[in-house]
Amino acid sequence: MSDRKNLERVVPIGVLAEQTGVKVETIRYYEQVELLPPPERTEGNQRRYGRRHVERLAFIKHARDLGFSVDSIRTLLKLSDNPDLPCDQAHAISVAHLDEVRHKIARLRSLEKELERIAATCSGGVSACDCAIIEALADHSQCAHHQGGVAEAWR
Amino acid sequence: MSDRKNLERVVPIGVLAEQTGVKVETIRYYEQVELLPPPERTEGNQRRYGRRHVERLAFIKHARDLGFSVDSIRTLLKLSDNPDLPCDQAHAISVAHLDEVRHKIARLRSLEKELERIAATCSGGVSACDCAIIEALADHSQCAHHQGGVAEAWR
DNA sequence: TCTTGAACCTCTAGTCGCTTCAGCTTGTAT
DNA sequence: ATACAAGCTGAAGCGACTAGAGGTTCAAGA
Structure with a gap:
């Protein structure tokens, strides 16, 4: 037993x-x-x-x-x-984390828009499209909103 | 000159x-x-x-x-x-990346909801709240949707 | 009882995209 | 001439694992 x-x-x-x-x-x-x-x-x-x-x-x-x-x-x-x-600390940790998640979502959303815009300009045809994607990456000034970069969203 | x-x-x-x-x-x-x-x-x-x-x-x-x-x-x-x-490859890379970003957003959103739910149950009072946050973490069955986990969203 | 083979063990190194550090050398302004 | 900012290399550290080498133990079948 x-x-x-x-x-x-x-x-x-x-x-x-x-x-x-x-x-x-x-x-x-x-x-x-x-x-x-x-x-x-x-x-x-x-x-x-x-x-x-x-x-x-x-x-x-x-x-x-x-x-x-x-x-x-x-x-x-x-x-x-x-x-x-007391569970104050647990609450603080959760709230801080929730905040972080929301920031990440916000950054990823602006990333998404930017990528949509870039990907849409070139449909990937085999012909010499003078690739719009590569141009967009080379020329930052085309960028809709470009203060600070959004890369932190990946960390 | x-x-x-x-x-x-x-x-x-x-x-x-x-x-x-x-x-x-x-x-x-x-x-x-x-x-x-x-x-x-x-x-x-x-x-x-x-x-x-x-x-x-x-x-x-x-x-x-x-x-x-x-x-x-x-x-x-x-x-x-x-x-x-040909810029096919550039297009493919962008589209794949856009896809990844969208998946990440989706996962983070469900994370956000879950965290909101958990954080809301305990307002962090000093008194013995038998902390709902900790309970929620201990008891996975309370979880709204729990197949697979959402941790990949962080990688 | 013996033998197989899956499951276990430890330790080390690799992943990604940097960042930090220690201990130097070089360049420039006064 | 001197001070000091800026540059150099090489190695280690970060987080959260993952993978692999090379060996040991356990449990089940013959």
Whole structure:
């Protein structure tokens, strides 16, 4: 009975990976950067994870999917470990991140427009079209709005 | 007269940086990865750039601002150097990139909604709010749409 | 019990597009 | 002549993994 419980709950890294959708290598990486605490090991030095690890990794995965940095997640995990701490910080992190996402969207949208404009001028015919795309890239002055560049949207 | 022309046209790296808005270190990096051809040097081994370098770097900068990868830019530069080549490839690169941008926007928008939802549930009061943000992260099942994750939007 | 082979282990290096640093040398203005 | 800004090289660091080499362990079938 308790044997079966152990069988269900103490899993090798591959099973943890499958259960959470996080790659094996990434799990080991998370352990290395101290997001995930080191699990028990078998006599042969292989990792065996319990239910708490599964939960913690699911938390991490979800937060990463939402685009939180590993550093932010470290803080969020600390907060989640100490429920007596006020959650101001968690709120601040989320709001800051939301802000960042919105800025990124805005920049990408202006990028999109610019690219649409450029791509539309040349339909890619084989003939010598004196490529409008290349001209547009060479001549910045054609650009609709060109203060500062939008490249930060990629970082 | 021709002396003055030289003074205007043959510039050190710092001036090129200023003129194009590309940092000095980045210019050297572009030379290293063979986006920008190596310029002439003074007797004391310092780089001196001409008008063609300025133009080429402006092209690169513009393309980077639009989010093209260094690799794509290499191809675009090759095309721009050989105007007799058909511009199909340039068109393909632009369209592929535009597609990528649109996907990124879509993913970020769903991220935005999710984050709004999560952040709204907790206003960050100091009192023991049993933080809804942290709960939401821990419990993936609350998530509105959770196939696949949206993290790729960050790459 | 033995053998296979998938799964695991560690460690290192590579990815992208820069940025930063250390420790020099050169150019220019006074 | 001197000071000091600007330039030089080469290597390492960033974030968040990913990939590979080269070895070990585990579990299942014969």
